[in-house]
Each structure stands twice: as C-alpha cells, then as structure tokens.
Amino acid sequence: MHVNIVGAGIIGLATAFELSSRGHTVCIIDPSPGQGASHAAAGMLAPAAETVWGQGPLHQMLAASNKSYPDFVNRIQAISGQRPDYLTSSTLVVAAEPADREALHELVELQTSLGLSAQKLLPSQARNLEPALARNIAGAVLCEDDHQIDPRSVVRILLEYFQSDLVLEQCVEVIKDDKNQTTAVLTSSGTRLEAEQTILCTALGTVRGVQPAPVRPVYGDILRIQGPPGPALVTRIIRGIVHRENVYLVPRKDGSLVLGASVREDGNPQVNVGAMYNLLDNARRLVPGISDCSLNEVIARARPATADDRPLIGRIDPGLVISTGYSRHGVLLSPLGSTLTADLTEHLPASAMLKDVDPYRFPTYSSDTLLEQSS
Structure with missing residues (x-):
C-alpha cells in the first residue's frame, strides 16, 4: 500500500516509520520538515511528572507510550544505524x-x-x-521511570532515512472521487500525488477539502x-x-x-x-x-x-485518516500515536483507546459538516 503523509513533525515521521516497518511505501509532504513544535520540544517522557487531575484516559495513554519507548528507539537504530539520544535518567x-x-x-x-x-x-x-x-x-x-529523548535527534535520523520520500511543498488540497473518498493530494506547485491512503499530521495546519481540526x-x-x-x-x-x-x-x-x-x-x-x-x-x-x-x-x-488535551486520531473517509492535536504530549505519545494511526490506515480492528481520541467526540467536528464542505 502507498500512503501520503502530510506533515513531517515527530508524529508524521513516526507514523511513516511505523508504516514503512510494516512494508508500506510512503510519501511525506512538508515544506519545512521538523521545524514546528518538534523542533522546540524538550522531549520529556514523563507520565508521572506530567500527571494532572481530571485527565482520565490520557494517563493510561501516556504510561503505555512511555513503556514502548525503548523498543521504539531500538527499532529506529536497527533500520537507520543511528541511535536517538534517549536517556533513562530519572x-x-x-x-x-x-x-x-x-x-x-x-x-x-x-x-x-x-x-x-x-x-x-x-x-x-x-x-x-x-x-x-x-x-x-x-x-x-x-x-x-520518567525519562527523556532529544526530539531533534529522532527527527534528524528519520528525515535522513526518508530523504528520498520527502516532498518539500505545502499540501493545499485533498482530492476525492465521486464516492467522497480521498484518492490524492494537491501540492502548492500543482502536483497531484495519488495514494491508497492519506494521513494528515498537520498540527495546526489546514488543508482545503478537510474540515479544520478542533485545535487551538x-x-x-x-x-x-x-x-x-x-x-x-x-x-x-x-x-x-x-x-x-x-x-x-x-x-x-x-x-x-x-x-x-x-x-x-x-x-x-x-x-x-x-x-x-x-x-x-x-x-x-x-x-x-x-x-x-x-x-x-x-x-x-x-x-x-485540544479541549481535553487528548489527541485526535480517526478516520475521516475511506481514504483519509487524521492524527493531530497532541498538545504538549506529542513526543511522549509518538510510539502509541503512530501505532494507532497505522492500525487505522491498514483497517485493522480498532484499539479500545481509539474511542478516547476519536475526533468526533467534539460536537463541532462532525461527518455532516465534512460532507457539506465537500459537496
């Protein structure tokens, strides 16, 4: 399967890595790869220290993703020959x-x-x-058990690994067929990039043809x-x-x-x-x-x-998935978020966690609105 991934921050790159590890090909579209929030992030993997009252399911997500970090780092090293700066100091x-x-x-x-x-x-x-x-x-x-990783090292390694799969342009529009299924994206130069699946990891960015995500x-x-x-x-x-x-x-x-x-x-x-x-x-x-x-x-x-600090991971149409809204937890949630997003892209059985990150949990984000925009 060939997948377009719009956005080359740590979430987009981790998702590309996960899908590539599963045997899929990817095209990563971003005019300035790795220069958004990932470039500034400190990289604290701190499910305990980040705990605050009233966050419900987010606690379990942070802890689960933190536990998967050693394997995430080892897998990156195995495919790239370079090890991210991951430190297990407390x-x-x-x-x-x-x-x-x-x-x-x-x-x-x-x-x-x-x-x-x-x-x-x-x-x-x-x-x-x-x-x-x-x-x-x-x-x-x-x-x-609260550790750290340098996000810049992860982004640098994955950008080098996916260098031939990068398109350094802005994605301006998703293209849909007569069944309202995304089949391609259009870049700022007018290039049409077709794919069986498209994933939007655009953080605060918007793309024509897709309802803006409920993020601030x-x-x-x-x-x-x-x-x-x-x-x-x-x-x-x-x-x-x-x-x-x-x-x-x-x-x-x-x-x-x-x-x-x-x-x-x-x-x-x-x-x-x-x-x-x-x-x-x-x-x-x-x-x-x-x-x-x-x-x-x-x-x-x-x-x-997002309003509840949980990310937005969900399917928008049969050819389009969204993965954004990670708030301040993007680095920590990269292993878990990329796995959930890859599972959705492959149409695998839904994880129980997906209900907690469903974009449609917010009333302003509805399939009816999406259909109205595309008509």
Missing part, C-alpha cells in the same frame, strides 16, 4: 516553597493510584541526588542554555513548581540544558520577553547555578491543543 520534581510542596504531594496520591513511580523526598535527600539544587527548596518527588494554538517559549565547563550542572530532569508555576530543566549529553516552557494563548508566535524572564527567574530559584550558563537559543512554537 526526573526530580522540586517544590520551591511549602505551598508548592503541598500541591506536589497532593499529586503523589494520584500518581501512585495510577501505578506510576513517585517517591516523596526531603530537601536534603533531593540535594544528595542533585547538589546544584538551592539550599532552601521545600521538598521534592522522585519519578524514577498554545504557544511555548523555550530556552537552550550551555552549562559551564566541568561536571554537568544537573544529571536528571528537574521539574519545578515555583509560586504554583511550572518550570523545567532538561540536561542533554553535550552539557546543554533545555529550559521551559511558558504557556501562552495570546496569538503571538514570537518569543515573549516577559515569559523568558519568568522562566529564567523560576529556574534560578531552584538551580542557582544556571546564572553561570550561556545562552544558546531562544525559540517559540505553537502546540496544537
């Missing part, structure tokens, strides 16, 4: 003040009820693990800083709560750190100076040594968020 969630500690400890009850690893630590125990932590932190929780842009500002020469400033992911605001530091193998991330819905795609200052101030409250780091990069990207 995550330390740190509270700056007593009120932050209370919020942190309230979550531990939920985390453990979900079968996730979360161990309360005294400030002294946390500093024994990470000596660079501030002496006046109020407490911490150790999440042993949530912007995040992210900094990349370089640690001073010598031993690494921190060896684990440090996630912090400072005055009830979240901040994180993700150490990379080269001694750099990813510092993020703001959450903005102001429609501004540019870096926000106030948000950047706030991130630095909160991170310095937890790890004072970042004042000695140098600045490598500041970047802002929009995440495609």
Whole structure:
C-alpha cells in the first residue's frame, strides 16, 4: 500500500516509520520538515511528572507510550544505524516553597493510584541526588521511570532515512472521487500525488477539502542554555513548581540544558520577553547555578491543543485518516500515536483507546459538516 503523509513533525515521521516497518511505501509532504513544535520540544517522557487531575484516559495513554519507548528507539537504530539520544535518567520534581510542596504531594496520591513511580523526598535527600539544587527548596518527588529523548535527534535520523520520500511543498488540497473518498493530494506547485491512503499530521495546519481540526494554538517559549565547563550542572530532569508555576530543566549529553516552557494563548508566535524572564527567574530559584550558563537559543512554537488535551486520531473517509492535536504530549505519545494511526490506515480492528481520541467526540467536528464542505 502507498500512503501520503502530510506533515513531517515527530508524529508524521513516526507514523511513516511505523508504516514503512510494516512494508508500506510512503510519501511525506512538508515544506519545512521538523521545524514546528518538534523542533522546540524538550522531549520529556514523563507520565508521572506530567500527571494532572481530571485527565482520565490520557494517563493510561501516556504510561503505555512511555513503556514502548525503548523498543521504539531500538527499532529506529536497527533500520537507520543511528541511535536517538534517549536517556533513562530519572526526573526530580522540586517544590520551591511549602505551598508548592503541598500541591506536589497532593499529586503523589494520584500518581501512585495510577501505578506510576513517585517517591516523596526531603530537601536534603533531593540535594544528595542533585547538589546544584538551592539550599532552601521545600521538598521534592522522585519519578524514577520518567525519562527523556532529544526530539531533534529522532527527527534528524528519520528525515535522513526518508530523504528520498520527502516532498518539500505545502499540501493545499485533498482530492476525492465521486464516492467522497480521498484518492490524492494537491501540492502548492500543482502536483497531484495519488495514494491508497492519506494521513494528515498537520498540527495546526489546514488543508482545503478537510474540515479544520478542533485545535487551538498554545504557544511555548523555550530556552537552550550551555552549562559551564566541568561536571554537568544537573544529571536528571528537574521539574519545578515555583509560586504554583511550572518550570523545567532538561540536561542533554553535550552539557546543554533545555529550559521551559511558558504557556501562552495570546496569538503571538514570537518569543515573549516577559515569559523568558519568568522562566529564567523560576529556574534560578531552584538551580542557582544556571546564572553561570550561556545562552544558546531562544525559540517559540505553537502546540496544537485540544479541549481535553487528548489527541485526535480517526478516520475521516475511506481514504483519509487524521492524527493531530497532541498538545504538549506529542513526543511522549509518538510510539502509541503512530501505532494507532497505522492500525487505522491498514483497517485493522480498532484499539479500545481509539474511542478516547476519536475526533468526533467534539460536537463541532462532525461527518455532516465534512460532507457539506465537500459537496
């Protein structure tokens, strides 16, 4: 089977990898591969540390995808000869003040009820693990099974592997036959690319002939800083709560750190100076040594968020599947999302999880509207 995949972020590329592994051919269409949210993402694989109240089925999805990550990484290495930067160092969630500690400890009850690893630590125990932590932190929780991957390494490896299958153009329209089944896509140059199946992994992008997905842009500002020469400033992911605001530091193998991330819905795609200052101030409250780091990069990207934070994975017509709306969980959910999407594309029996990511769970996204648009 030949499949068009529109969008070359980590979701589109992971889906191409999954389908290719199953013996299918792919054409990946994107004018700027890997330059969207995947380029900014820190790559925390943190089902425990990311746990928040009221997310229901999402908890199980995050945990299931996290468990499949070692196999996902090994399979990429096996076909490409290159190993993504996957680190199994744990995550330390740190509270700056007593009120932050209370919020942190309230979550531990939920985390453990979900079968996730979360161990309360005294400030002294946390500093024994990470000596660079501030002496006046109020407490911490150790999440042993929360790891990290550098999304840029995954995207780079898969783009190299699929280099001959890339079309560096914008997909502007899906083409349907008289039975309302997608049979091809049209690119910005007017090229018609036919396929038995088409998958839209377009994040916030829209394509003529398909109802826009019920997603909204949530912007995040992210900094990349370089640690001073010598031993690494921190060896684990440090996630912090400072005055009830979240901040994180993700150490990379080269001694750099990813510092993020703001959450903005102001429609501004540019870096926000106030948000950047706030991130630095909160991170310095937890790890004072970042004042000695140098600045490598500041970047802002929009995440495609849904109202319930769960992605949109579903069949739109007999030849068209959608896989988008991963909010801030796109990297973590890549193995699971690509598997579910590939199963749908192959018309395999539906996983029970698909009902939780069905695009039609939102009333504004209906098959009636799709039919009206195509008529």
